[in-house]
Amino acid sequence: MTRGSVDRSPGFYDPAMETMAPEDRYHFLRRRLKETLQHAAKHAPNLTARLESAGLTLDQVAEPDDLFRLPPLRKRELPSLQKQVPPFGRLVAVPASALQRIFISPGPIYDPEGAGPDYWRMARAMFAAGFRRGDIVLNTFAYHLTPAGSMCDEGLAALGCVVAPMGGGNTETQVQVLRDVQATGYVGTPSFLHTILQRAEEAGITPLRDPSLEVAFVSGGMLPESLRSVMRQEYGVSVTQAYASADLGLMAYECHRRSGLHVAEDLILQIADPETGQPVADGMAGEVVVTTFNTVYPLIRFGTGDLSMLDPAPCGCGRSTPRLTRILGRADDVTKIRGMFVHPSQLDAVMAEVPGVTRHQLVVRRIGFEDDLTLRIETAGAPGDAVTRLESSLREAIKLRARVEVIPQGTLPQDAKKILDERTWE
Template sequence: MYYTEYETEPREKRMKRKWKGVREVLWEAEKSSGEFQSRLRDLGACVKDIKDWDDFVKIPPLRKKNIIKWQAEHGLGWFLNCEPGKLGRIYQSPGPIYDPEGVESDYWAWSEGFFAAGFRPGDLAQMTFSYHMTPAGLMLEEPLRDIGCAVIPAGPGNTEKQIEFLTQLPVTAFVGMTSYLKVIGEKAIAMGYDLENDFKLEKAYVAAEPLPESLRQDVEEMFGITVRQGYGTADVGCIAYECSELGGMHLSNYRHVEICDPATGLPLPDGEIGEVVVTPFFLDYPLVRLATGDLSSIDVSMCGCGRTARKLTGWKGRADDTAKVKGQFIYPSQAAAVFQKYPDVANWQIQVKNPDGRDVLVVLLESAIEVDQNGFAADFQASMKLKPVVEVVEPGTIPADAPKLVDERTFD
């Protein structure tokens, strides 16, 4: 079963439809987006010069660090074709970066992914993504309601309350991060619950972090459920999603996705690893060739599920100086503002580790005198939305030319 007829359309027909969608975005962006007008001026071109895909890829990609900079300089309206008050919602993600949401149904395009993961009318889904400020909770709730599911807006954390919902209500579906579902399961076992008999879970839809097969297997066996993942960002929503056959994630039918050389912004041959670049079919907030910073590759083989969209082969790392931890991006430039409050810190480094499949954020502080570690952790969390483990080290421990962010995780 499929959610829309687009999922099985011939690939050539799909590309013609997507070109029409991209052209509409280009015309709207040229008319209303100061950001895109600036890129066109730098390119010495106008939209009427962009006649095919070969012309399209000459447009330089738009990077998130530039969105952050230009939103601060020009305001959100510089990117929009409408007054901000005519949008559906406006969120804020780390950076900080404002994420507008339009008023169309299934604006973030997650419904196909949920349906492919087995979500059906009558499912009761427990949503553990945040509803506060960032878009994840509402972004993923609304497509569930469109399908016909009921939703428990549990939000993140408060694990004992999560277990209460899962045991006292007939919750059939979990939405959140795989690592957190594992934490819930381990806590429930420690409390004496039998996960397969005391829980009614049948499936989980996970996102916002890499999913190693070892973690998927652990959680599937722990609960006796299926786990399927989606891939997207707070800027564009769904980019790709898994089906029953696994083996990669089908590209969304409502975004044009490229794999590009991070240095040149030009598309790479299918199968080569490069940066994921996305053009969503938004007209109120036209984004053209948004560079996500994520690395992946394209699999062109046909899938046994019958869907004809090509697949991303999974997350292969980052192409820039950011890292995604527990669904939040860490920007060294944003973190630097926290360190400026502590003038006795001579040098610093953020390290991302993944012991036992759980992300841990470690902040090293070089200081010759005592540092208020609890105060620093609170300031860091207030700005970055993640609580770090703080370690104070002797001056000279961190090389002067060392990167400010080191991602030590491996996802075999």
């Protein structure tokens, strides 16, 4: 959709990388893995220690799949590693004096930023979101302590966009600037975009008739499809999301098809069993574990603690990397049932599709040697075909069969867990 003068037709920021044939990509990843491991083993002593304690030599980690032999380094280990050897726990491969910035994330975790343009590799994701040279963009991510503001700022600069470095909060000011500079782009969380658009409407800026905002790049919060379509239909804003972190920069991003998030081309992203670190099958939920080729901060087998699943099917956009279906939540919140990891957000998504269901709870029991599942639902009015619909969509979403039981409204306590695990192990 083009309302202004900017040509937003889809295409590629880096065609060779984005459309690389699968066998070429395999060789590319293999070569970069080897280079990164050699570099990290030489300059970031933490890796040498990890390899040693896993009984591995560098040569034994030659293929991306060999990485599964190395236990993941969990994000939650960073604060103590950094405390032992400040500031970066021997994980950074350059002297601190060679960095461009040092950020401080909750934990606290020190996040290094190396020198050079677009260090966090965000530009390709913003291009895929429709941002183009000449866009005037409100960047509402924070610019201090944590890297999100800088991360996006540098990506926008690489694309030739003009940035208003707003930071968060101050909704009135955001609306005023949006109007005064006729901003065409927004960067920030999905919910804050909604707040700004609502406030703009109250201030008499009529969306669709009096528009300037066309594209939004969001991250750092859940983007329900219902919110995305409200932005599109009521405000004329096309919203695209990406998955990034202060440790790794860009990890995955949506293309214009918006059917999952393409894994960034220049890293290895694997889905692993959050307990054992071992691979899970395509389409199954597990922890996102990433190996970057970053020469400043070469994180190898880094367990993000986020839960997602991979779809290897080709995408109509022409990009050849697999897609994360979406980020399901934190790996710490999962329940393992019959070998599958189930997150409460997967249940929420299924319930949202079936009208009339007001509350729900999945009860897991142990009957004999089998896990037994009952989905208890409260409905507004008669349940209709909700039971049959839920049984089949639940089976599709979590690959497990559950009995659906309709219970009277008000049965579930206010603080009821979405997944109630009543299994005992003796």
